[in-house]
Amino acid sequence: MPTKNRFAQTHDAITAWRRDIHAHPELMFDTHRTSALVAEKLRAFGCDEVVTGIGRTGVVGVIRGRRCGSGKVIALRADMDALPILEATGAPYASTVPGAMHACGHDGHTAMLLGAAQYIAETRNFDGTAVVIFQPAEEGGGGAKVMCDDGLMQRFGIQEVYGLHNWPGLPVGSFAIRPGPFFAATDEFQISVQGSGGHAAKPHEGVDPVVMAAQLITAIQTISSRNADPTEQLVVSVTSIESSSTAMNVIPGSVHLKGTIRTLKPAMRDLAETRLRALCIHLGAAMGGSAELEYQRNYPVMVNHVEQTEFAADAARAVSGDCADAPLVMGGEDFAYMLEERPGAYILLGNGDTAPVHNAEYDFDDSIIPSGCSWWAELVERRMPV
Numbered sequence: 001m002p003t004k005n006r007f008a009q010t011h012d013a014i015t016a017w018r019r020d021i022h023a024h025p026e027l028m029f030d031t032h033r034t035s036a037l038v039a040e041k042l043r044a045f046g047c048d049e050v051v052t053g054i055g056r057t058g059v060v061g062v063i064r065g066r067r068c069g070s071g072k073v074i075a076l077r078a079d080m081d082a083l084p085i086l087e088a089t090g091a092p093y094a095s096t097v098p099g100a101m102h103a104c105g106h107d108g109h110t111a112m113l114l115g116a117a118q119y120i121a122e123t124r125n126f127d128g129t130a131v132v133i134f135q136p137a138e139e140g141g142g143g144a145k146v147m148c149d150d151g152l153m154q155r156f157g158i159q160e161v162y163g164l165h166n167w168p169g170l171p172v173g174s175f176a177i178r179p180g181p182f183f184a185a186t187d188e189f190q191i192s193v194q195g196s197g198g199h200a201a202k203p204h205e206g207v208d209p210v211v212m213a214a215q216l217i218t219a220i221q222t223i224s225s226r227n228a229d230p231t232e233q234l235v236v237s238v239t240s241i242e243s244s245s246t247a248m249n250v251i252p253g254s255v256h257l258k259g260t261i262r263t264l265k266p267a268m269r270d271l272a273e274t275r276l277r278a279l280c281i282h283l284g285a286a287m288g289g290s291a292e293l294e295y296q297r298n299y300p301v302m303v304n305h306v307e308q309t310e311f312a313a314d315a316a317r318a319v320s321g322d323c324a325d326a327p328l329v330m331g332g333e334d335f336a337y338m339l340e341e342r343p344g345a346y347i348l349l350g351n352g353d354t355a356p357v358h359n360a361e362y363d364f365d366d367s368i369i370p371s372g373c374s375w376w377a378e379l380v381e382r383r384m385p386v
């Protein structure tokens with residue numbers, strides 16, 4: 001069965017919503033305009049309940065099926081926030097906010113879930129309750145966690161939760177998914193390397209933190225190359241080096257390093273943190289200075305539940321005829337927090353041969369809207385059949 005016919009009729013309207021959201025990007029939790037637009041539409045669709053202010057600017061809509069005898073409650077989640085990027089698409093609906101841009105397609109996610117909510121509220125062709133979740137601050141703010149901490153799952157009696165992300169590089173309108181660990185844990189670290197500054201011509205009189213930092217950066221690479229089992233995934237990247245000196249003849253007193261560690265299993269995550277800490281302590285001491293580590297555990301590994309992954313794949317096959325095996329993704333996704341609270345699954349929807357997400361030239365492909373909307377609708381109707 002292909003995409004649902006109803007979405008051929010509403011495709012233009014959903015595209016207009018998407019482009020309107022695209023032109024007005026909002027960052028992190030400041031999704032005030034987008035949240036208001038979402039709430040207004042959900043009310044207009046006739047949702048049984050529309051609740052705002054969950055997880056600060058999150059919005060939730062509740063749609064009860066034609067029957068509610070099954071007692072099933074499944075939730076569908078979209079993200080609404082944009083990125084601090086100066087848009088370079090040149091699209092007629094390009095961002096009107098300098099330095100903010102929907103470069104991850106969350107405008108498309110929001111519009112597609114709105115389109116699906118409209119259909120679900122019109123047809124109610126299921127036995128149970130569908131909950132639509134619109135969250136802020138996926139891009140680094142952990143909006144999913146903040147909504148969960150606000151009692152999202154308990155308040156609406158959610159039993160399962162599903163998510164979707166558009167994916168450049170996958171054919172337009174195709175789907176891909178995998179059970180188990182899918183997106184990486186995204187830990188962040190900062191290291192303050194302390195030496196004692198001095199004249200660049202007399203290095204023997206002090207402790208050079210630049211040389212210490214260089215040793216440390218090289219040593220850190222051994223966490224993935226020598227400590228981790230080669231069959232596991234572990235990425236360590238140092239992404240920033242800053243010294244307190246700007247002169248060519250001054251050895252600085254300190255150097256500041258920043259970076260990220262990506263893993264797909266708790267054991268690898270623990271190993272990386274332990275080894276990084278040991279290298280900082282001992283290399284710093286060995287070289288006569290110190291290296292202080294600040295380690296922050298960010299988004300956890302996003303793990304798809306097996307049974308729900310199968311349901312998600314079945315719905316995808318019903319829409320597009322196929323559902324591919326997705327590769328592991330070393331990027332992070334805060335939907336991980338929702339999947340820690342309830343069983344569920346996250347699927348990729350092909351955005352075609354476009355610029356990658358988080359790129360100034362990326363744009364969501366509006367032609368995939370009927371596929372995304374149909375997948376949501378299929379999921380609800382298949383998971384809670386009348």
Ligand SMILES: [Zn+2]
Pocket residue numbers: 104139357358
């Ligand atoms: Zn993103």
Ligand SMILES: [Zn+2]
Pocket residue numbers: 104105106138165
């Ligand atoms: Zn995203």
